[in-house]
Amino acid sequence: TQGAEKLTRKNTDALAEVAKxxxxxxxxxxxxxxxxxxxxxxxxxxxxxxELVEALSLEDGDIVMFGVGSYRVACTALGEVRQAVAKKLELIPEESxxxxxVIDFPMFDWNEDAGRWVSEHHPFTAPLESHIDTLESDxxxxxxxGYDLVINGAEVAGGSIRIHKPEVQAKVFGLLGMSNEExxxxxxxxxxxLRFGAPPHGGVAFGLDRLVMMMIGTDNIRDVIAFPKTQTGADLMCEAPGLADPNQLAELGIIMREPACAKEQE
Incomplete structure (x- = not known):
């Protein structure tokens, strides 16, 4: 990393906290x-x-940082560390x-705790046409x-081509551990x-607040939200949350009960 000599032990300790x-x-x-x-x-x-010197094309004075964890965790953590280093060393051109x-997302990730596959995006995202044959076998x-639009390291839009064939959708549900009945x-x-026939379709959704954040140069999304909430979830403009009328609760089928700990204290 050019400018690595500027990174002190204090800096690398702070970067370790970012990784954690x-x-x-x-x-x-x-x-x-x-x-x-x-x-x-x-x-x-x-x-x-x-091997490291050759693979990383190291030069005198360079610092090498290692991610600790699974491949996915290490990649995510090192990606964030990379951005933090770039900001620290002022490597990111202003107003650029x-x-x-980002394409070619995996369809699934294996959840060790649940012992099954889970969708990386959502269960309605279509596999690549060239990968349909590997849907069940691999x-x-x-x-x-699926696809995401990333600007300056931040996701500003995301979307996918949806599944339009019922047999493919059924296979995906099966891989996620759903029975046919469920x-x-x-x-x-x-x-x-889908059985009646749906054309190939897809879409993309933009995060306009993220785009505006970049345009005005802020890192705080609350600066571009019309009615931002406080840290406690309060809306200062609307003075919410407020007291709920019993009739309103009844209309919504909501019943209020005292917490068990409150009854015990009595």
């Missing part, structure tokens, strides 16, 4: 000086020094807008037709609609 915020176990670092690794976890990476489309490597019970209206 995104699930990483830490942020081990080493410095490359005089053809050798120094400080941090230098002795642990010495056996692979040559650079965008890109769901972990099946790519979706799928019909929860989404029978959708499956029936």
């Amino acid at each position: 915020t995104y699930g990483a176990g830490g942020l081990p670092v080493v410095k490359y000086q005089g053809g050798e690794f120094a400080t941090g976890v230098a002795k642990f990476v010495e056996p692979i020094k040559n 807008f650079r965008g890109l489309w 769901p972990g490597n099946c790519l979706s037709s 799928a019909e019970d929860k989404f029978g209206f959708l499956l029936n609609a």
Whole structure:
């Protein structure tokens, strides 16, 4: 990293906290000086020094930071650390807008706790046409037709091509652990609609507040929201939340009960 000499131990400790915020176990670092690794976890990476130097095209004075965690956690954490370093070293040109489309999202992620696949986007996103054959045989490597628009590292829009074939939608529900009965019970209206014939369709939704944030140069989304909430969820403009009339609650079928702890204190 150009300018790595400006990163002090205090800075790298702060960056480690950034990494931990995104699930990483830490942020081990080493410095490359005089053809050798120094400080941090230098002795642990010495056996692979040559491979690291070549793979990362290291130059004298560079700092190497390692993500601790699963591949996905490490990538997410290091991505945030990368942006934090760029801001610290003032590597991001002011008033510059650079965008890109992120495509080829995985269809599914394996949830260890639930012991099943879960949708990366939502269960109605279509797989790529070229990946339909791998939907059931290799769901972990099946790519979706989802897409995000990212500007200056922030997502400002997202969308997907939707599933329009009932047999594909049924396969996706099955991979998510739904039985045929459960799928019909929860989404029978959708499956029936698809059976009557739906054309390929999709869309994209923009986060206009994010775009306005970039335009005016703020990092606080509350600066561009007409009626922002406070940290406690209060709306100062509307003086909400307020007292609810019993008739209003009854109309909505809401019953208020005292917390069990309150009764015990009495």
